[in-house]
Amino acid sequence: MTQETRKNEIINTAAKLFKEKGYSAVTMRDLATAMGIKAASLYNHITSKQDILKAIIITIAEEFTAGMHAIMNSDASNIEKLKKIVALHINITSNNTNGMASLNNDWMHLEDQLDYYLQLRNEYETNFLSIIQRGISSLEIKANNPEIIMFSMLTTLRSLYLWIPKKEDLSANDLAHSLSEVLIEGINI
Amino acid sequence: MTQETRKNEIINTAAKLFKEKGYSAVTMRDLATAMGIKAASLYNHITSKQDILKAIIITIAEEFTAGMHAIMNSDASNIEKLKKIVALHINITSNNTNGMASLNNDWMHLEDQLDYYLQLRNEYETNFLSIIQRGISSLEIKANNPEIIMFSMLTTLRSLYLWIPKKEDLSANDLAHSLSEVLIEGINI
DNA sequence: TCAACAAACTAACAAACGTTAGTTTGTTAG
DNA sequence: CTAACAAACTAACGTTTGTTAGTTTGTTGA
Numbered sequence: 001m002t003q004e005t006r007k008n009e010i011i012n013t014a015a016k017l018f019k020e021k022g023y024s025a026v027t028m029r030d031l032a033t034a035m036g037i038k039a040a041s042l043y044n045h046i047t048s049k050q051d052i053l054k055a056i057i058i059t060i061a062e063e064f065t066a067g068m069h070a071i072m073n074s075d076a077s078n079i080e081k082l083k084k085i086v087a088l089h090i091n092i093t094s095n096n097t098n099g100m101a102s103l104n105n106d107w108m109h110l111e112d113q114l115d116y117y118l119q120l121r122n123e124y125e126t127n128f129l130s131i132i133q134r135g136i137s138s139l140e141i142k143a144n145n146p147e148i149i150m151f152s153m154l155t156t157l158r159s160l161y162l163w164i165p166k167k168e169d170l171s172a173n174d175l176a177h178s179l180s181e182v183l184i185e186g187i188n189i
Numbered sequence: 190m191t192q193e194t195r196k197n198e199i200i201n202t203a204a205k206l207f208k209e210k211g212y213s214a215v216t217m218r219d220l221a222t223a224m225g226i227k228a229a230s231l232y233n234h235i236t237s238k239q240d241i242l243k244a245i246i247i248t249i250a251e252e253f254t255a256g257m258h259a260i261m262n263s264d265a266s267n268i269e270k271l272k273k274i275v276a277l278h279i280n281i282t283s284n285n286t287n288g289m290a291s292l293n294n295d296w297m298h299l300e301d302q303l304d305y306y307l308q309l310r311n312e313y314e315t316n317f318l319s320i321i322q323r324g325i326s327s328l329e330i331k332a333n334n335p336e337i338i339m340f341s342m343l344t345t346l347r348s349l350y351l352w353i354p355k356k357e358d359l360s361a362n363d364l365a366h367s368l369s370e371v372l373i374e375g376i377n378i
Numbered sequence: 379t380c381a382a383c384a385a386a387c388t389a390a391c392a393a394a395c396g397t398t399a400g401t402t403t404g405t406t407a408g
Numbered sequence: 409c410t411a412a413c414a415a416a417c418t419a420a421c422g423t424t425t426g427t428t429a430g431t432t433t434g435t436t437g438a
Binding site for chain 1: 209210211212213294297298331333334337338340341345347348351364367368370372373374375
């Protein structure tokens with residue numbers, strides 16, 4: 001199923017270019033040059049520029065949705081669930097740093113699929129927030145403003161795509177551990 | 190000095206549009222429409238699209254540089270310096286949320302000024318990191334990986350532009366206090 | 379009253395854009 | 409040997425892009 005190699009090569013190359021310059025600044029001629037072919041030849045494999053963006057973003061968004069559902073349905077403590085969320089972001093981002101850049105920066109250029117994307121994102125944030133709120137209720141988590149906690153964690157996790165490629169020496173497990181430590185235990189002695 | 194009102198109106202309108210769609214996706218005709226004039230009329234006030242981006246980004250980048258220098262030269266403890274950095278980001282971002290979006294997302298489209306921008310950014314991050322390292326040496330800060338601490342704090346602070354406009358009920362002081370709490374003291378009980 | 383000026387306009391430009399149509403090439407299965 | 413097909417090609421299309429040149433309009437200080 002995950003063959004269609006030529007199409008996937010185009011999508012992966014596009015994701016790399018989108019990360020560097022953003023969706024709007026990358027032309028089909030740029031993409032074709034990066035593939036070593038002519039722009040018109042791209043259309044033997046994809047139907048539009050728009051569809052490339054959709055393929056990149058929606059795939060990842062659905063991975064996050066599935067991962068969050070698994071975490072919600074586990075019987076871990078709320079702090080443990082937060083640590084699982086950290087690991088989820090690290091895993092997905094490690095496997096597709098370029099795609100994560102598009103998801104973060106170019107989601108607004110989804111046309112037909114914009115509403116669907118926003119729905120998935122809202123769901124995700126609602127679940128994230130509810131874990132924090134339950135953690136506060138059960139005295140696992142300090143009674144700070146739960147939205148500030150989520151904002152702080154989520155923006156850090158969403159920016160991992162910028163940082164993971166620079167730190168290839170750090171394994172995913174080590175990174176998950178260190179990041180959970182910083183995000184959850186704090187930095188103060 | 191800060192008059193030139195018409196030019197500044199154009200720059201501020203541009204920053205708002207750039208936040209919504211990104212620099213490359215905003216056309217001079219979009220900008221003109223938002224100003225209620227024709228595209229050609231913009232050129233009575235600005236010299237190019239590129240110059241608008243430069244005016245937005247470099248101004249803010251220099252504010253951060255000045256703020257960081259003031260903090261480095263203060264005699265506060267390292268933890269207190271980190272709290273001052275949080276306040277610095279909140280102040281600058283509150284005064285120019287739209288511009289912060291361009292700084293975060295469209296810096297790579299600076300052409301002539303790209304090297305200068307990157308130089309300012311590197312300097313800033315170097316200073317940030319050195320505060321954390323000194324804090325660890327002086328036993329103010331837990332001996333976690335200092336780059337992870339900086340990454341986590343800085344990405345949260347850089348994303349404030351997304352979040353501050355949604356939380357107008359929270360004063361800058363309250364936000365600075367809550368965010369310092371979460372970033373520095375942690376969320377675990 | 380009139381010169382100066384800020385700020386808008388119309389018209390047009392060459393270049394770059396995403397995309398389509400129709401064709402050629404090389405490989406592979408019967 | 410040949411039919412089928414994937415994957416490239418050339419050529420062109422209508423549109424949109426940033427920008428320039430030259431002109432008109434309304435206000436303001438001498």
